[in-house]
Amino acid sequence: MGHGIRCFAATILFALPATGQQGLLADWEVDYRADASLIASPGRSDAGERDSEPVLGDARAEIRIERVLDNGMEIGGRLGARAQFDHPERQGFSGRIADGVGPGVFPRGAFTGLTLGGPLEDDGFEIELETAFVYVDGGYGELLAGRDVGIARRFHEGAPSVFRLHRGVNASLDTSGVATVLTRNDLTGPSAKVSYATPRILGIRVGGSYTPDVNVGGVDRDPERSVGGVAEPRLSQAFELAFNASRRLGEAGVRVDAYGAFGRADVDILPGSIDNGTLQVWSTGGNLEWEGLRFGADWLTTNNGDGRYRAWSLGVGADWLGFEWSGGFGRSRDSLTSVDGETWHFGASRALWERWTVAVGLDQNRLEFVDGTKNSSLGPVIEITLRL
Numbered sequence: 001m002g003h004g005i006r007c008f009a010a011t012i013l014f015a016l017p018a019t020g021q022q023g024l025l026a027d028w029e030v031d032y033r034a035d036a037s038l039i040a041s042p043g044r045s046d047a048g049e050r051d052s053e054p055v056l057g058d059a060r061a062e063i064r065i066e067r068v069l070d071n072g073m074e075i076g077g078r079l080g081a082r083a084q085f086d087h088p089e090r091q092g093f094s095g096r097i098a099d100g101v102g103p104g105v106f107p108r109g110a111f112t113g114l115t116l117g118g119p120l121e122d123d124g125f126e127i128e129l130e131t132a133f134v135y136v137d138g139g140y141g142e143l144l145a146g147r148d149v150g151i152a153r154r155f156h157e158g159a160p161s162v163f164r165l166h167r168g169v170n171a172s173l174d175t176s177g178v179a180t181v182l183t184r185n186d187l188t189g190p191s192a193k194v195s196y197a198t199p200r201i202l203g204i205r206v207g208g209s210y211t212p213d214v215n216v217g218g219v220d221r222d223p224e225r226s227v228g229g230v231a232e233p234r235l236s237q238a239f240e241l242a243f244n245a246s247r248r249l250g251e252a253g254v255r256v257d258a259y260g261a262f263g264r265a266d267v268d269i270l271p272g273s274i275d276n277g278t279l280q281v282w283s284t285g286g287n288l289e290w291e292g293l294r295f296g297a298d299w300l301t302t303n304n305g306d307g308r309y310r311a312w313s314l315g316v317g318a319d320w321l322g323f324e325w326s327g328g329f330g331r332s333r334d335s336l337t338s339v340d341g342e343t344w345h346f347g348a349s350r351a352l353w354e355r356w357t358v359a360v361g362l363d364q365n366r367l368e369f370v371d372g373t374k375n376s377s378l379g380p381v382i383e384i385t386l387r388l
Helices: 004-013
Strands: 027-038 055-068 074-085 124-136 143-147 190-196 203-212 230-249 253-270 272-288 293-302 309-320 323-334 338-353 355-371 372-388
Touching: 027 309, 230 272
Parallel strands: none
Antiparallel strands: 027 055, 027 372, 055 074, 074 124, 124 143, 143 190, 190 203, 203 230, 230 253, 253 272, 272 293, 293 309, 309 323, 323 338, 338 355, 355 372
C-alpha cells in the first residue's frame, strides 16, 4: 500500500477525534469503536527451523455513521483501519511454509499465499486501511460499495473458539509461524467491491459480491505481495455467491446456523502476466447451539491456482462455571507445497471489568512433509483484548 494511504490509515487508527452530532451530522448517528489485543505464548516450542514468536499484537479502530430515513431505509458508511504485528515470516498467513528443493521460481498458492521458495520474509508489522464503504439497507436488502470483506467471509459459520485472533484454524495471529488450516472463504479480502445481500426470509439470506481488482493488501490477506524467486499470482474479476441460514427449532431451544459459498477469480502469474485460468473456492459450514453447548464444523476446497488445497475443522464450545470453554481440531492438505497441516486447541475465556476479555489455553500446530518429516509447535496461549 502507498505511503499516503498508510499515513491515512495510521491517522484513522491512532488519532481519531472525538465524534459528535453537530452541524452537518445533526441527523446522523455516529459511533466510534476500537479494540486492541495482546497475544503471548511463553515457552512455545519451535517447529523445526521455524522460530516461534513469544508476543504478537493487533489493534483496530472504526467510525460508523448511519441515518434512518422517514421511509425506514437506513443509509450509512464505515471507515476503519487496522494495525498488526504478526509472525515476521508469515505475516497475514501467507509466506514460505518450508524450504523448497532446487533452483528456479517457486509457485505461490493463489488463495492460500503459501509457497516453498523465495527468501524468508522479515516484516511482521502491517497497518492498513481495511474498511471504507457506504451502504443502503432497506426492505429490498442491503447494497454496499467500497472496501470491505466479501459476502463469503461475511456469511461464514464454523467451529467455535474462545480465541478471537490466535486461532489454529483461520489464524489472524500465529505465534508458531506454521499454521496452515484455512477454512474461511476470504477470496477478496478488503479490496474495493460491490456487495448485495437479500433480507432474511424464513431464516435464509442470499448474497453476492463483485471485486474488479483483488490485489489489495490487508493484514489477514495480502495478494499484492511480491518476493524474489516466487511466481506471484494476481487476481481480478472476482465473483462471490453465498447463503446463510439461521433457524431456531421449535420449543427444543436448538439453534442451527449454516452457510455455503462459492468464489472465482481470473488469475495472472507474475512476472510476465501469464494467464493461468481461474481460481475457484468452495466452502460450507455450520454450528448448532443447545443449552449453552455449541458444536461447529466447516470445510473448504480450492484449486489454489495451480494445486488443490483442502481444509476442514471441528469444534465444541460451552459456558460453564462463569467461563466460556472451547476445544477444536483441524487439518489441511496442500498439493502445491506437498505439505499437510494439523492443529488443535483447548482454552477458556472470561470477560473482566466490562471492557477486558482474557482467554487462556494450549494449542499445537503441526506440519507433515512429503518425505514423512514432521515438525510441530506446542505452547500456551494468553490472549488479552481491550474494547473501547
